Amino acid sequence: MAQAHRRQGANLELPTQHRIPITWLLANAGDSIRYRTLDELCPPGSVDPSRLALTHSAVTISKAALAVVKKQKESGVWGGNLLGLAPAPAQGIRDAGTIPQYRRLLQLAWPRGTRPFKLADRLLFRLLSRDDDPALLFEFQKLVKLEPAAEPWARDVMREAASAALAEAGYAEDPRLRGAGHKIANSVSQFLRSPLAEKPFIKHGKQVALHVDAHPPSWYSVAMLAMMPNLRRERAGFTERLGHYLAQPAPKKSFVVVVGKKTVKPQHLLLGDPIEADAKGCPKDIPIALHYIELLARLGALQWAPVATKVLGWLLRDCDESGIWRPKNLRSTPRATNKISYHYFPLQADAKTVEGREADVTFRLAVIAKLLGWELEYR
Known part of the structure; x- marks a missing residue:
């Protein structure tokens, strides 16, 4: 799907379509990502309000959020x-x-x-x-x-x-x-x-x-x-x-x-652009790259940024047919070297499974795809 329709940007090509793995995120992500998936990524009007409220209430007893509040x-x-x-x-x-x-x-x-x-x-x-x-x-x-x-x-x-x-x-x-x-x-x-x-x-x-x-x-x-x-x-x-x-x-x-x-x-x-990446687009710091790419997407400026565009393309190439980010040999959640992304990543606290370690990047790529106005499919 990602190869079917592509848009030229910063002399590089990006997809114009993305699959959002709603079911997978709800099954494998933590409380905050589950709520934000329902609230931000699902089609408008498709989520029952009582389900949304129940999912939101789970955030208030989640380990990650309580660690901050306390x-x-x-x-x-x-x-x-x-x-x-x-x-x-x-x-x-x-x-x-x-x-x-x-x-x-x-x-x-x-x-x-x-x-x-x-x-x-x-x-x-x-x-x-x-x-x-x-x-x-x-x-x-x-x-x-x-x-x-x-x-x-x-x-x-x-x-x-x-x-x-x-x-x-x-x-x-x-x-x-x-x-x-x-x-x-x-x-x-x-x-x-x-x-x-x-x-x-x-x-x-x-x-x-x-x-x-x-x-x-x-x-x-x-x-x-x-x-x-x-x-x-x-x-x-x-x-x-x-x-x-x-x-x-x-x-x-x-x-x-x-x-x-x-x-x-x-x-x-x-x-x-603070993103450091190799010639293939592999970033040294995935959290800071995602944070910056999302900011550029909100500003409507990603199209002019060659490094950020290349890194986004590199991250998307590791997504499977359902839109799940699945790089090889992922042994831990990507770690930040620049602490400026502290507030942003990760939202999934203490991920114990491979799926849990994939959840943050999968969610962020879906958010970015939506911000960029790509055609979305839901799984």
Whole structure:
């Protein structure tokens, strides 16, 4: 089927049809993927509401979701920090932070409107409001104490991250988020229109540094835009320029951001396609590849991205006739080397079977196929 109809994109061919193995996913995936399969992948109107509600309730007692919920404090904060992706003792980060955990709960399909989200939403909207409470600097407090000039940069990063989380939570039309979204888009648009888009680096002593006037896109700003379709339509020209920029290969050189007299190694910036793959399209990091491909699909930009397109084609070639991702000798769930995908992958906790290890990628490929507007068949 995948070979029957193909579309040209980024000088590479992709299928225009995909089979979604609904029955297989419901039989072999964990609670979150089962619910999201019924809610997001099944044809509209084909799922009995009582079945959908029952499947959703199972998420609230699932091991993966409860592991996140139990770590939240009454303040709405996770891990005592905002952006931490994993424990980092040198930075005083004990565990994944508030925004990664919040976004993970969203990916796990924890019910919106419940206490964990209500607690965190108040905090995230405070970040959007430019509240200058020193406590809201979280893990950046030490940096700002040593270098006060770092405060605007730190608050901008946190504001972008909060905007991404709130957009993913369904607040795309909230005036507070729309206002923040336009400001973020303005900064990125100015960067894309400037010579800095092609030459963003300068020498800083013995280090390579991002130019102080450069405001490139980030994982957070791109995720925000991906979940704000009306904002994208209002700024169609900017969205297209961004898509072309994100399709080019990211520079491989390591660089720092200069904040006052200090330098910081950024983990959130996107200066192009971050996917690393061999000539056949095999990615070094499957979770980050899927995450980025899904973002490009939501932005309508995958067609311009040769590496992402090749990787998607490589992943699809390992799908069987039913649409199940079945690579040879899969001994464990694909592991991430870039922790930025922490919230996104895997949704299937502690997979004990081969089928369980196949479930996350199978589900993500189905989501991507639907986002790309391919013709879908259901199994």
